Amino acid sequence: MSSQTDIPGVTPYEGAAGGWGALRAVAKAISGQLAIGRETAALRRMNQPDGFDCPGCAWPDPKHTSSFEFCENGAKAVSWEATAKRAKPEFFQANTVTALWQLSDYALEGLGRLTHPMMYDRASDKYVAIGWDEAMQHIGTALRALPDPRMAEFYTSGRTSNEAAFLYQAFVREYGSNNFPDCSNMCHEATSVGLPQSIGVGKGTVTLDDFDHCDAVFCIGHNPGTNHPRMLATLREVAKRNVPIVAINPLPERGLERFTSPQSPVEMMTGGETPLATTYYQVRCGGDLAVLKGMMKWLIDSDAADLAAGGPGLLDRTFIEENTTGFEALAADVQATAWPDIERKSGLSRADIEHAASIYAQAKRVIVCYGMGITQHRHGTQNVQQLANLLMLRGNLGREGAGICPLRGHSNVQGDRTVGITEKPDAALIEGMKLAFGFDTPPEHGHDAVAAIKAIRDGESKALICLGGNLAVAMSDPEATFAAMRKLDLAVHIATKLNRSHLIIAKQSIILPCLGRSEIDLQAEGPQSITVEDSMSMVHASQGGLKPASEHLRSEPWIVAQMAKATLPATRVAWDHLVADYDRIRDKIEVVFPAFYDFNRRVREPGGFRLFIAASERKWNTPDGKARFLVAPGIEEDDGLDNGTLVLTTVRSHDQYNTTIYSLNDRYRGISGRRDVIFMHADDLAARGLKHGDRIVVETVKAERTRSVSGFTAVAYPIARGTVAMYYPEGNGLIGLDDHDPQSGTPSYKSVPVRVRNA
Incomplete structure (x- = not known):
């Protein structure tokens, strides 16, 4: 950076990554959540063979763990989850949804852990506490009332365990749908x-x-x-x-x-x-x-x-x-x-x-x-x-x-896909589900994330169940996404904390509070462990040790099972039997996905086990049994754009994990207390008559229509010429629902042609 001292909250960072800065950030994160004893106890168990898996990234654990087997952002994730702050019914009684909408995303999640099932009351514009049975009755009735099961969307966050994800896809497929938008659709x-x-x-x-x-x-x-x-x-x-x-x-x-x-x-x-x-x-x-x-x-x-x-x-x-x-x-x-x-x-x-x-x-x-x-x-x-x-x-x-x-982001985004969270079931999955449960899986492809939002926008889907995450904020084109989700008949969010998606109100909006990964999961036959798969296909167990933040919290597998029972009166699945002991869920996973053979024994070995990856053994599961060189014609992503066009990429700050904002700082880039910046090369600024510190407008260069965001401050930064960067999700408004990779459907968060000008 150059001449950074003249902008509030912009100062060069000269240190290395890690070091004392990381330790200070860990201490600040823990003290800021007001639960020092609870959080430090959790950190001692994180990424240990007998502890719980970090709810942050999916980098694998070494064979020989140390007593300090967590990083700065892992500590932030745990302090965020193990916080002493609570968003109780009394808080919601004192605050309308209209008032909560005015809070920043950072402030919303900073309110603390959700403690009770909540349902929106339109007369008072407030969420009010309800019982679990009542919540499930509302959900089951609404889903059964849909003319077609394919009019419901079932989103999954990558923090979801293998056990919860497997039950979720079993529930949805028995219900009759393959609509599985998930966070992988937006990343890998x-x-x-x-x-x-x-x-x-x-x-x-x-x-x-x-x-x-x-x-x-x-x-x-x-x-x-x-x-x-x-x-x-x-x-x-x-x-x-x-x-x-x-x-x-x-x-x-x-x-x-x-x-x-x-x-x-x-x-x-x-x-x-x-x-x-x-x-x-x-x-x-x-x-x-x-x-x-x-x-x-x-x-x-x-x-x-x-x-x-x-x-x-x-x-x-x-x-x-x-x-x-x-x-x-x-x-x-x-x-x-x-x-x-x-x-x-x-x-x-x-x-x-x-x-x-x-x-x-x-x-x-x-x-x-x-x-x-x-x-x-x-x-x-x-x-x-x-x-x-x-x-x-x-x-x-x-x-x-x-x-x-x-490099996968969320801790089990890869595992969720492995155990069936996919909108495109193949023949092996369909056959496996029949063998495990005795029902037929619908064969047609369902919706990914972009297709799900479009279906909701067009009135083709009327219900949305979110197993974690903050879908509305994570998606591209918030203008279209928010408007679409307000048209829903039913929106259900399974979550640990309040976020903006919960405030986009449908005809019926329900929040179901779930256990965090660091907390004890006690079911009918004792404490349970769940499993996750890291970026390198290692599957290992995770068992929380903290007392739950509220006696009203329930595990994700339990919540999924109760929704299934409420929705499917003639279900073929013994939901209560499976949830009483998660070993039984793993037995069913093994039936549907033979790569998990001897699942319960192998996952109890220290460090777990690696799933077989054929390509690692030079075995190619392609139609002709060969790895294939594939041609990508051309090198142009932005044909026809003039020389004044820049390419915008959205980035995460250092105090951020996906849509979760831990603070308004971005230490390594020298930003503190703000997110309203756009990083530009000094030469790109000068070429447009701009300078470091100017307030600017960013506009897209698309034939469809011009999108723009304003109120951002230009920061001269040693970024590549022709490239500009804004924080995610602040830059999402520049990306339309149709701006995505045509093969994978991934939104083009990192290739947005733009122009910038003085505000």
């Missing part, structure tokens, strides 16, 4: 759609141990310091081995640059730090496809030159010939792509891209890690597939120390 759906077409599985192929054996790591489109901080310890160990770490990202992220480990007494006491990225390329937002094609172009050309000179070549021909199809088409495509176009689109020089490719070529074992900077584009699926192409050129799949590593 491009992975779930793109990788199966390439390598036969929609998951990563690496394990945590692979980082001990790699010769290079490429970090593309992600920010570990904020979104998966425990990854920093892994990258630190990689860097200590002098293994190159190549970062490709539009913004300079401190968590990719350098790290002071809070678990290293030497670094903490001496102020030491570990440099991470050996090379940092600031790609123009939306230019990843161009960079990847440029790297592959150099590899293929250099391979040919090496062969001509009598060398062995740079490509792994044995791997390509034995394991893949489509190489010739890929080679023709990248060789036909001109370097001037690659440079213009990527914002990088040919020399930079060739240098990155040479690092890749010199390493025998390469891991590519990527996040939503790759997936949340209109060509997100193609981005993912080009990463797979790059790895296949040198045989970096199914090899120790190598592979593809999608």
Whole structure:
């Protein structure tokens, strides 16, 4: 940053990621929730073999955990959940929904834990407490009254356990619907759609141990310091081995640059730090496809030159010939792509891209890690597939120390999909459900998140059940989304805290308070554990130890079972029997999904077990049994836009997890007490007659219609030229429901063509 002191709340941050700043933030988060004893007890159990899984990111646990096996943002997530603050019925009696709507999202969730089932009373404009039986009666009656089960939408948040998610999809499928919009639709759906077409599985192929054996790591489109901080310890160990770490990202992220480990007494006491990225390329937002094609172009050309000179070549021909199809088409495509176009689109020089490719070529074992900077584009699926192409050129799949590593956000978003949260049931799932429960699953595809909002908008769907999350705020196009959700006949939200989605009132609006992951889940046959799956397909148990925040809280599996009983009078499922002992739910999961064989025994082993990932063993579950090089024609995402157009990306602040705002600070970017900023390169500001500190208007450049947001302050920042960044969800109003990847349906949160001007 430059000249930051003249704007309130904008000051350069000079330190490393982690360090004393992280410890101070942990202490502040805990004290701010007024439950120091309760929260510290929870932290001692978090990510331990006999404790509960962090409700934050999905980075895996090491084999040998320490007593301090949590990161700064994990501590924030736990303090947020284990807070002493309560939103009791008396609070709702004193505050109308109209008044609550005026509060910020940060203030709403800061009110504390929900304690009772609540139902909206239109006469008083207030939520009032009701009993569980009454709540279920209202839900069951409303769902049964729909002319068609497909007129209901069933949303799932990634914090949901395997057990709750499995019961949820069983309930909905017996009801007669496959409408499963979920948070994966908004983040890694491009992975779930793109990788199966390439390598036969929609998951990563690496394990945590692979980082001990790699010769290079490429970090593309992600920010570990904020979104998966425990990854920093892994990258630190990689860097200590002098293994190159190549970062490709539009913004300079401190968590990719350098790290002071809070678990290293030497670094903490001496102020030491570990440099991470050996090379940092600031790609123009939306230019990843161009960079990847440029790297592959150099590899293929250099391979040919090496062969001509009598060398062995740079490509792994044995791997390509034995394991893949489509190489010739890929080679023709990248060789036909001109370097001037690659440079213009990527914002990088040919020399930079060739240098990155040479690092890749010199390493025998390469891991590519990527996040939503790759997936949340209109060509997100193609981005993912080009990463797979790059790895296949040198045989970096199914090899120790190598592979593809999608970085999932929420702690069980991958597990939810594994146990059936999908709008596209395949034949195996349909057959498995019949075998496990004896009913027929509807075969047709249901709605993803974008399709669900459109169906609600168009009056085709009249009910919405949300198993966690804050769907209205997370979705693109809040103007359309909010208006659509106000047309619902029924809205049900299963949640731990109040959020804005709960205040978008339907004809009937109900809030059902659930247990947090850190709390004891006591069912008819004793305390229960749930299971989760991390980003590397490890499945492990999680058992809370805290007294629940209210005696009226219920577990998500229990709530799902009660909704099913209230809705399906002739159900084929023994809901109460399953919920009494979650081992029985896991037995049913094993029937439907054989990969979970011997589930209850294996999950009780320390650290759990890894699901079989065929591509990790060079087995390709594709139609022809081969991994496939897939061509992405062209490199343009914004054809026809003039040279004055910028590309906007939305980003999370450091004190944020998805739509949850822990504070108004963004420490590593030097922002405190505010979120009304837009990050721009100083040259981009000057070219438009703007300067650091100006109030500006941001407008979209689309034929459909112009969208705009105003009241934001320009902050000169060392971001890539041609790229601007705003916080999520503040920037969501610039993204229409139709602005998404056509293959995966993922909204294009990170590729919004815009212009900026003075307010």
